[in-house]
Amino acid sequence: MQLSVLHEATSKSQPRTLIIHIGHHKTGSTSVQHALALEQVKINGIAPFYGAALTHNHLVRHGKEIVKETNKASVGHQYFLELANGMRQNFANTDNRICVISAEDFEHFSPSHLRKLVNTYFATMFDVVKVICYVRPHLQRTVSSFTETTKIGACTDDMETYFQQCTESGIFLFAPDLAKWRKVFGDNFIVRPSIRSEMQGGSLINDLFMSTLDAPQIAVAEVDNQNESLSLEDLLRVKFLHKQLRKRTRGFHHAYGWTLMRLTEKLPKSRTATKIQMHRSLAERVHAFYLEDARELDATYFGGSPLMQTALQEGLDNACETAQPSTAQQVFTKSEIRSLRLAALMINELLMNEEQRWPEFLHQRRLDAM
Template sequence: MVGEIVFHLGDCKTGTTSIQRTLAAGKVTSAGRSVIYSTRSHHIPLASTLNRAAEAKFADKRFSDLAQKLQRSSADTAIVSAETFEFVDPRKLEQMIDRHLAPWKGKMRFISYVRPHADRMVSGFAERTKQGWHTGSMDDLADRFDKKGLLHFAPRFQRWRDTFGEAHSVRPMVRSLLRDGDVVNDFLHFVFEGESFSYEPVPVANESLTLSDLAALRRMHGVLERRAGSAAAVQAARRTFGWNLAILLSDLPKPEDAGKPRLHEALAHRLIETYREDAETVDRAFLGFEPGTGPLSKALHDAPARAVPAPQPIAAEAYFEPAALRMIDGTAELFARMLHDQPELMAKAMRVPGPGAVSAPSRPQNKGKGKPGPGRTPGARRAARLKGGPAGRKAQPASAAGRLARRLPKGLRRKLSPLRRYLP
């Protein structure tokens, strides 16, 4: 079995995608230590069982599956990475460790990266806007963050420290303080504890969006919310839509005068008043800096100097002519139809494969033993229908009942399918 487990806990917007893609590509090597990364992307489904009620029923299964993979491996270090551990109660993770990962108790390390408050506010606004979680202003989001305590980092880190002691480390997501200015290098230095290592960097799309990008996405999500419905599958497809459209937009040339989302001065001063004490506590208690000299305190102090004088407009009308708005609305209406009718299929089709990505295995078509016989494969069945079937039955034009059946929900369509032969 593996020798130890390193849990990479996030936070969100701290280079987690770069770390995960590098690990998933399998290009990390060290002469003195071997590693295993047991997923093709990330361990968010594992973390979700601990912070999402709908996923809780899968917790034992997913942690048991992880334990079995680690038992079978002879690697020195296993890495588990999910930025959504940020939203997990560490005591719940401790319970799963006791239940499924007990052989590695005392052989675990945990690391969180923390982004300064002002930067996290701006990146959080862009992230939630592109995925349709937030359609208001940055001030509105600041109210929500404050109410939920999402940017009060010190209490959360203290809960992890209380649960796992000195095994939990915190690193600042500040380029000048990262090893070689790179979060992947910094993280791997933590994993290998100073031993030499090498890795091949994996290109990661720069997902920074312009103000006009965000305004267009905000308007499109408004149409999708009104027209596509609120089913869980539709909501998930909307997030996939926003996420992957942002990646595509990031790869396209940007106008020279394109602006990026920024704090305005009044909000920057408000953040200072709200989070000054939290920044000082994180700097002192978790990063080891003297009061007032740490990276979070400095970044918060400098926020007004980097802010714009007034709030930036968020309405699409501020960036697009009527003809462009018409095209945005029409495109969103078309996507709304497709998301409403086939949300799972659309979500799958919209995903942008990353470097080294592996396609998900298709569902086995042969439910019996052995190979499918002649004419039993899905392709053969479709061909047979077009040619009139194995018995030479000629294809019939679609009846009114058939046309109606195709418009029914898939579940009801399957239930009625045995009766279609008796319908006129």
């Protein structure tokens, strides 16, 4: 299919602009999405049109159905048609000159497929379509993604094993994938470093709009940080609880991990909490593996300034000397492990109830046990 050229600005007034924020993961996307969904951001005095309760990741999941152009009678295909047409209608109904789509799951989406979706449903309603991507330095991204995948129950191994899996998949070799995005979207594709000292206006939200709009006036209400990092101790608790419920579905573990994260944040911070770190011998291997990719990113997207190379070296310099514990049993007493196991057993018991009132269900479970 021949892809049409995205529309350029047609007047000297504020061009109608669609900003597509594609993440990456672990670059602060959740905080941006919360602020946009709650209309805590004003551009030139007006909140950008966002149109999502939280994220547009559902567009990514169901968008894969439409680009295949197969099985058009499938439920997924039909759902996406309703979704895309609904978004198109929302964009058409709003007078806002700035609209935003934000979905970090686009990180692993085909850029040509996204271009097709944009051209098919949205491009004709906008003067300008910008795609913006944030890249977190390699070593820091490895640690953060290890923590994230452990949190949602997708990773049950230690950081060493996780890095080995990363090298085999090439998941954090960013330059080749970004080259594909630039080839498809050209100058409309913007790459920014996920490094706070490099953020325009001192924050991710300011940087996002300053990088995609011409001299915007930005006002941001006080925004709570979302998806903050767990301590090592809390991560091991979460990992242990996931293991006790390992027979549950992947979808359950994802939602369960996020719930544990949310509830953990409500507790007072422990003074003895340990920051999750990579140990030196592993950091040396990570540095060696990603150095060439960091150089290519710096040369291609950051004007030759060694941002990614410096961050990679800083990650190595800040590594701890020995590997941190990877299981709850290495950190907690037998009594604490017993309490965690008891909590997991109770959770599993409660999850079996889908119909009865809780007192009746628990009483019946007692009778069943007898």
